[in-house]
Amino acid sequence: MKLVVTTPTSVVTTVEDVAHVRAEDASGAFGILPGHADFVTVLPTSVVTWRDRAGKEGFVVVRGGVLTVRDGAVTEIAARGAASDRDISTLGKVALEQMEKSEETEEGSWTADTRLHLAAMRQIERVLQAQRGADMPLPRLDAGTRGGGEGAGV
Numbered sequence: 001m002k003l004v005v006t007t008p009t010s011v012v013t014t015v016e017d018v019a020h021v022r023a024e025d026a027s028g029a030f031g032i033l034p035g036h037a038d039f040v041t042v043l044p045t046s047v048v049t050w051r052d053r054a055g056k057e058g059f060v061v062v063r064g065g066v067l068t069v070r071d072g073a074v075t076e077i078a079a080r081g082a083a084s085d086r087d088i089s090t091l092g093k094v095a096l097e098q099m100e101k102s103e104e105t106e107e108g109s110w111t112a113d114t115r116l117h118l119a120a121m122r123q124i125e126r127v128l129q130a131q132r133g134a135d136m137p138l139p140r141l142d143a144g145t146r147g148g149g150e151g152a153g154v
Helices: 090-134
Strands: 002-008 011-015 018-025 028-032 039-052 056-072 075-080 084-085
Touching: 002 028, 002 084, 011 056, 011 084, 018 075, 039 075
Parallel strands: 002 075
Antiparallel strands: 002 011, 018 028, 018 039, 039 056, 056 075, 056 084
């Protein structure tokens, strides 16, 4: 069986001749052997382990993702973030560094997205004001909930 772990930006690991994969989802831990039925599940942040036919173990920390088994011969994991190592004692340090780096990147991306959204909203406001004339105020967003008209609150 073949195991492939990817993130949006890289192939984290590809392992041929995998004899067993162990992962966990919301329902608990499970194992996958060659010949497994087609299968799809969502993985939380967790450690996925595997053993090859020679008996060597490998580990990958996934930061959420989707695990699929196809034709009983290919197990694929598409994760938001992942770190792999053959030694579990060094994997923790590598995974922690990658996750911290990823969180910083996501925070910066969220900030940039928010600024872009606000700039777009300000531009829309300017266009609407120009169409109405500079003297006319913009309508209040809460106008339907105040006063005695339709939709007025009590």
